[in-house]
Amino acid sequence: MYKRTFTRAAGVLCLFVSFAIVPGQFASAATPAKNPRTEQERVRREKAAAAEQLNTLKASAKELQDALAIIDENLRQEEAALEAAQRTVDSETKAAEALRVQEAAATEKMAALDKLLVDNAIDAYMSPDFAFDLFSMSSNNINEAVRKQALFDLTNTKNRDAADEVKAVRADLARLEAERNAAIARAQTARADVASRLKVVDAARAELEKFVEAADGRVDHALNELRSLESLDKQLAAQIEAEARALAAAAEQARRASASAPKPFTPPASGDIVNVQGIWVHRSIAAGLNNLLNAAAAASIDLSGSGYRDSSGQIALRRQNCGSSDYAIFQMDPFQCRPPTARPGSSNHERGLAIDFSVNGGVLTRSSKAFQWLSANAGRYGFYNLPAEPWHWSSDGK
Numbered sequence: 001m002y003k004r005t006f007t008r009a010a011g012v013l014c015l016f017v018s019f020a021i022v023p024g025q026f027a028s029a030a031t032p033a034k035n036p037r038t039e040q041e042r043v044r045r046e047k048a049a050a051a052e053q054l055n056t057l058k059a060s061a062k063e064l065q066d067a068l069a070i071i072d073e074n075l076r077q078e079e080a081a082l083e084a085a086q087r088t089v090d091s092e093t094k095a096a097e098a099l100r101v102q103e104a105a106a107t108e109k110m111a112a113l114d115k116l117l118v119d120n121a122i123d124a125y126m127s128p129d130f131a132f133d134l135f136s137m138s139s140n141n142i143n144e145a146v147r148k149q150a151l152f153d154l155t156n157t158k159n160r161d162a163a164d165e166v167k168a169v170r171a172d173l174a175r176l177e178a179e180r181n182a183a184i185a186r187a188q189t190a191r192a193d194v195a196s197r198l199k200v201v202d203a204a205r206a207e208l209e210k211f212v213e214a215a216d217g218r219v220d221h222a223l224n225e226l227r228s229l230e231s232l233d234k235q236l237a238a239q240i241e242a243e244a245r246a247l248a249a250a251a252e253q254a255r256r257a258s259a260s261a262p263k264p265f266t267p268p269a270s271g272d273i274v275n276v277q278g279i280w281v282h283r284s285i286a287a288g289l290n291n292l293l294n295a296a297a298a299a300s301i302d303l304s305g306s307g308y309r310d311s312s313g314q315i316a317l318r319r320q321n322c323g324s325s326d327y328a329i330f331q332m333d334p335f336q337c338r339p340p341t342a343r344p345g346s347s348n349h350e351r352g353l354a355i356d357f358s359v360n361g362g363v364l365t366r367s368s369k370a371f372q373w374l375s376a377n378a379g380r381y382g383f384y385n386l387p388a389e390p391w392h393w394s395s396d397g398k
Contacts, residue, residue: 036236036239036240036243037240039236040233040236040237040240043229043232043233043236044233046229047226047229047230047233050222050225050226050229051226053222054219054222054223054226065212068205068209068212071201071205072205074201075198075201075202075205078194078197078198078201079198081190081194082191082194082195082198085187085190085191085194086191088183088187088190088191089184089187089188089191092180092183092184092187093184095180095183099173099176099177099180102173102176103173103177106169106170106173109169267310267311267350268282268308268351268352271283272284272352273308273352274286276289276290276293276307277289277290277293278304279293279304279305279306279307279355280306280307280308280352281307281308281352281353281355282308282351282352282353284353284395285352285353285382285383285395288381288382288383289307289355289381289383291381292377292378292381292383295377295381296370296373296374296377299373301359301369301370301373302359302360303357303358303359303370304357304358304359304361305355305356305357305358305391306349306355306356307349307352307354307355307356308349308350308352309347309349309350310350311344311345311350313349314342314344314345314347314349314350315329315344317341318330318337318341318343318344321337321338321339321340321341322336322337322341329344330343330344331343335388339388339389340388340389348394348395348396348398353394353395353396354392354393354394354395354398355383355392355393355394356389356391356392357370357374357391357393358391363391364390364391365390366390371390374393378393382395383395384396384397385397386398
C-alpha cells in the first residue's frame with residue numbers, strides 16, 4: 001500500500017514540477033512600461049496565468065498532503081505490527097525459559113532414574129541372593145521358584161517403567177523445545193520483516209516530506225508572485241487614472257482657452273447691417289427677427305432691444321463691466337465680469353447676430369411673460385437664449 005502511495009505521490013510531484021512557477025517568471029512585471037495601458041494588459045494576462053498555476057499547485061500540494069497522511073497511517077500500522085512481533089518474541093522467550101527449567105528438572109529426574117537402574121543392576125549382580133535366587137530358580141522346589149521368578153519380574157518391570165518414563169520425558173522435552181524454537185524463529189522472522197517494511201515506509205515518508213515541503217515553498221512563491229502582480233496592477237490602474245484625469249483637465253483647460261480666446265473677427269460690411277423695427281442686426285437674421293417681433297406683438301408682447309454693436313462699443317461695455325485696464329478689457333475671462341461680457345472681437349453683437357431684448361422699455365427677466373413666450377417660440381424663428389442672460393438671444397445661443 002505504502003509503495004503504491006509513494007509511487008502516486010512521485011507522479012503528483014512530476015505534475016507539480018511541470019506547473020511550478022520558476023522564480024522570477026513574472027519579475028518583468030516589477031517595472032511599469034512607458035505605456036501603462038499596454039503594461040496593465042500584460043500584467044493582467046500574467047495574473048490570470050499565475051492564478052491558474054497557483055490553483056494547480058494548491059491541488060498538487062493537497063494530493064501530496066493526502067499521500068503523506070496515508071503513509072503516516074501505514075507507518076503507525078507497521079510500528080504496531082513491530083510491537084506485536086516483539087511481544088510475541090518476548091512471550092516465546094519466557095516460555096522457552098520455563099521449558100528449560102522443566103527440562104532441567106526432567107534431566108535431573110532422568111539422571112536419578114538412570115542411577116537407580118544402574119545401582120539396582122549392580123546390586124543384583126553382586127548380591128549372593130541374586131546368585132542363590134538364580135540357582136534356586138532351577139531347583140526342584142517349584143513353589144519357591146515361582147516366587148523367585150515373580151519377584152525378579154517385578155523388579156525388572158519397575159526398572160522398565162522408569163526407563164520408559166525417562167524416554168517419554170525426553171521426547172516431550174524435545175518436542176516442546178522444537179516448537180519453542182520454531183515459534184521464536186517465526187516471531188523473529190516477522191519482526192525482521194516488519195522492521196524492513198518500517199524502514200521502507202520511514203524512508204518513503206521522509207522523501208515525501210521533502211516533496212511536500214518543496215510544494216509548500218512553491219505555493220508560497222506563486223502566491224507572492226500573484227500578490228506582486230496584483231499590487232502592480234493597482235499601481236498601473238492608479239497611474240492610468242491619474243493620466244486620464246490629467247488629460248481631462250488639459251482638455252478642459254484647452255476647451256476653456258479655446259472658448260475664451262478671441263475668434264478671428266471681420267466686421268460686417270457696410271450693407272450687411274440693417275434696421276428691423278428699430279433693432280440693427282445682420283441681414284441674415286433680419287427676416288426671422290421681423291417675424292418674431294410681429295408674432296410677439298400679436299401676443300400682446302411689446303419687444304424692443306439693441307442688436308449690432310461695433311468694436312468700440314464692445315470695448316466700452318467691457319470697460320464698464322470688467323475694468324479699465326488692458327487686461328480687464330481684452331484678456332479677463334468673460335465670466336469674471338459683472339454681468340458676463342464677451343471679449344472684444346468675440347461677441348455676436350459685433351457681428352449683428354445677437355439681440356438684447358427688453359419689454360415695455362425694461363430689462364427682460366426669467367419670470368416675465370415675454371421671457372416665457374420667447375422660450376416657447378423664439379426657436380422657430382432661429383433665435384436661442386444664452387442661459388446666463390435671460391435677455392440675450394442669438395443665432396447660436398452664445
